[in-house]
Amino acid sequence: MKWLSLLTNEWIKIFSRMRTWIFLAIPIVIIIGIAVYDKATTDVEVNENWKQELTQTVKDDQKALDEAKKNNDNEIYIDMLESNIKQNEYAIANDISPYETTAWQFMKDMAWISIFIGLFVIVVASDIVSNEFAKGTIKMLLIRPYSRWKILLSKFVATLGFAFLMWLVVILVTWLVGGLAYGFGGMDQSYLITAEDGQVKERLIVEYVFANIGVEFIELTALVAMSFMISTLFMSNSVAIGVALFTMFAGNTIVALLATKDWVIYTLFANMDLSVLIDGQNQMVKDLTLPFSISVLAVYTVIMLAITFTVFQKRDVKA
């Protein structure tokens, strides 16, 4: 009948709550805060004499590398130093300043802000069904002339919409703040990566930024599906939120511990951080590729949604 009205209702419920606005405000405040702090403390002189500065860094790194090799230090540490030295030498030779900040560079540097979005999306998604059970309002909703799956779908789409909206707002604010602070140019600006064969390569920052925006939508979808399932399985909202947050942190920790096992690539959490796969830097689990991870997330999302809708359809509501 009027399914869109169900969606409107869910949307209104989300935005009638104070916490939603706080969740939106927190990343914005952080972004502005960081830009202001950076502007106030950056030493302009260093930026202008960056080649000198970088040459010094290369020297220091070289010293540390010799030391590390002598002591047989951790391989990852040695790799990191070698890669840093190569990148910095390449930067000096090709005149690419790592200190030159633009709106795009700022967006790349601020990409970690998506952690907050993930966190808040978990809270909203794991609350949206369980809260109605906890408060008993679900009864007033299920006695309407709508099949249960339609009601659940409206909640899922509303949560997903909220997650996407939040991400878009944060992207926009980051770009705007970055632009106002450092100028809106820099579309052709490059950054350096170390490829698997040890070669230093140039990549466009703007490419990374857009790829990151794209993969975050995929990550958020999987995250919403997971929290949404937990929200439907647990009828207390505090338990659901707790379980969802715990699952997220425990999942990441377990993947870190099991990173060397073959089967870890088939787990949900090993594939939850797509942004590291964009340029293959700082990749924790080595065998993953972007298409593979996206496929795994898609399969998990479908399974989790199937469980959610089946359980919700059959549940006896005694709240």
Place this chain on the structure above:
Amino acid sequence: MTTHTLELKNLTKKIKGKTIVDDLSFSVREGEIFGLLGPNGAGKTTTIRMIVGLISITDGDVLINGDNIRGNFEKAMERVGAIVENPQLYDYMTGYKNLMQYARIMPDVTKERIDEVIELVDLKYAIHDKVKTYSLGMRQRLGVAQALLHKPNVLILDEPTNGLDPQGIYDLRNYLRLLANNGTSVIVSSHMLAEMQMMCDRVAIIQNGKLVRIDEILNQEDEADVKVHFQIEGDVSQAKQLLIKMNEELNVTESGQELIVQTSDVRSIAELNKQLVLAGVLVVGIQRKTKTLEERFLEMTKKGGDLNEVAIPVNE
């Protein structure tokens, strides 16, 4: 022809092998107030939850306006309004926004209708306040308002007087009567006998998930239940013998200065009186008494023993 708006056919609910509602069948007519009466745990709420689709049906069918909720839930629920137990509302929204939630998803609810309903439940003064500031009675009234928004022809209220003050109960009763007169079928559940007697046209008594019987409240001249009390001045036993001699099949009992005769025929009452007077017995009063719903309810649901020992919470 009587139109039935709600029909239950052999409705059964089993949870983990335990039968909560057992083969329950009844029909509710258009424009009547129908009560579900039973002690706590009798299966009233479970029955209501099955009717509105909150819990699954183990066996049997529920038809609302001819549509089976098992096959055509959306159509069947279109003209149903309900409060199941307490009306739970969104505390973080105003009363008006709560109503808007339901107005939006029900067919044909205009802005005028919303205002009309608010007026009706007398919440105009607080409708733009957050529901978390509402008293229990105000929440109850807002619950009634949301149930009425879309002009349902089947209104289901589970324990509707919970939390209402006497004035509120009185108003609700009058309003439900008004709705019924306009053709709405109202189904209310309660364990409070007196209230049901005042409110309902018919009452189904339920115990252990089974239908015990259905009683008409306004027309309760059930033959077997009418007793005539003859108040006698003088020797009661002698008068009793006299009546028994006259008609051996007559069921006569003595009770103090009264003879109680079970009959409903008006003529035979007059005849009995005549015989008593002719025999010189002083009859100082004649009274026809029907059993109250309360007496019947307790009789039906008692677990043996004296009435006073019946473990039924009558007026909590």
